[in-house]
């Protein structure tokens with residue numbers, strides 16, 4: 252499946268009743284099995300764009316469409332936010348199968364897929380634990396398993412690891428890449444973190460701010476495994492630097508505005 256973002260624009264009315272253009276002239280596609288990362292300074296419209304692609308918010312102009320779905324069938328979406336909203340009264344297993352229940356999957360399918368995706372994110376043995384008994388990283392894994400369990404056409408991730416400490420974050424990036432290499436889901440991923448973008452992406456979309464527009468789309472021509480190894484270090488850093496140079500000025504402006 253291919254997702255096409257066609258000339259999307261989003262205007263908001265702010266608290267002072269002024270019109271704010273958050274996004275303008277946004278055109279790109281997410282190819283089948285492609286991992287696309289959105290980066291940009293604070294307030295450039297990353298989350299707004301992700302929400303529009305996921306149908307959680309309507310654009311004020313343009314449209315998003317899904318090519319290659321059987322006609323009339325809505326796309327299945329898996330969504331992971333920064334703060335995973337696990338149901339506190341449900342166990343890990345019950346959280347993971349939530350979307351399957353919603354889809355009306357049989358008990359047998361719920362059990363098979365629940366087990367499979369819990370195993371994939373490394374939470375076997377924690378099926379009966381409740382969210383409050385888990386560390387932040389484990390909660391994020393449960394949230395990822397829940398998103399994967401519906402076998403989505405598109406996986407949307409909005410800063411999924413930004414609330415984690417740096418070490419857990421690095422480990423989770425590695426695990427996400429391993430999971431992604433197994434599932435190859437078309438993915439749209441939002442982050443502030445340039446290293447994370449270069450580590451995960453097939454392509455990085457750099458947004459500018461006021462209004463959020465696409466500044467550049469950068470293809471990361473590195474193998475999808477072992478990007479952090481010595482032999483790729485120089486190329487990795489070149490990509491990271493190229494992206495930082497594109498963002499730097501806007502990020503400084505964002506900092507001044509607070």
Ligand SMILES: Nc1ncnc2c1ncn2[C@@H]1O[C@H](COP(=O)(O)OP(=O)(O)OP(=O)(O)O)[C@@H](O)[C@H]1O
Nearest residue numbers: 263264265271273292293294295296297298299300
């Ligand atoms: N509901 C809303 N009403 C008014 N303005 C909004 C609304 N949602 C977002 N905005 C504005 O749209 C712009 C983009 O916001 P958005 O949250 O998408 O940016 P972001 O790049 O995800 O930011 P951050 O990196 O800080 O999370 C900002 O100027 C924001 O203030």
